[in-house]
Amino acid sequence: MNKWEYKTVKFQTKGFWGGILEESSFNMELNRYGDDGWEVISCFDTSQHEGGSREVIVVFKRKKEEQVLGDTDIKAEYCPACGAVNHSINKTCRSCGITLIIDEANEPKF
Numbered sequence: 001m002n003k004w005e006y007k008t009v010k011f012q013t014k015g016f017w018g019g020i021l022e023e024s025s026f027n028m029e030l031n032r033y034g035d036d037g038w039e040v041i042s043c044f045d046t047s048q049h050e051g052g053s054r055e056v057i058v059v060f061k062r063k064k065e066e067q068v069l070g071d072t073d074i075k076a077e078y079c080p081a082c083g084a085v086n087h088s089i090n091k092t093c094r095s096c097g098i099t100l101i102i103d104e105a106n107e108p109k110f
Contacts, residue, residue, distance in 0.1 A: 003064040007038060011056040013045075019052040030058070037062040 011029070014020040030040065038060035045053035092099045 004061050005064050007033075007060045009033070009058050009060070011058065013053050013055060017050075017052045018048045018054050021053070021056055026056070033060055 009029075011021065011026060014022060033040075039062060040058055041061050042059040043056065045056050048054040
């Protein structure tokens with residue numbers, strides 16, 4: 001059975017009355033999340049007044065990954081240093097830059 005993780009990101013609109021979304025920076029952020037394996041599953045705005053948008057909210061999902069080391073399943077879903085959900089065994093965390101290494105006793109070290 002597939003397991004999923006979700007992330008919600010808020011983007012603030014610009015302009016005196018709100019409602020202006022800088023499309024190039026918005027697309028750049030969406031592509032950055034896409035490069036990390038996140039897929040947009042919903043996108044909506046919050047109303048401010050008279051039809052203006054205060055913020056745009058994007059909901060992402062991606063499949064949870066499990067890493068296998070030898071005969072033992074190692075689940076490295078969360079970085080022990082920062083709590084990010086993007087960690088891989090013996091790789092650098094994209095959020096905090098810490099490298100997670102699994103020792104002989106299958107304990108995370110960083």
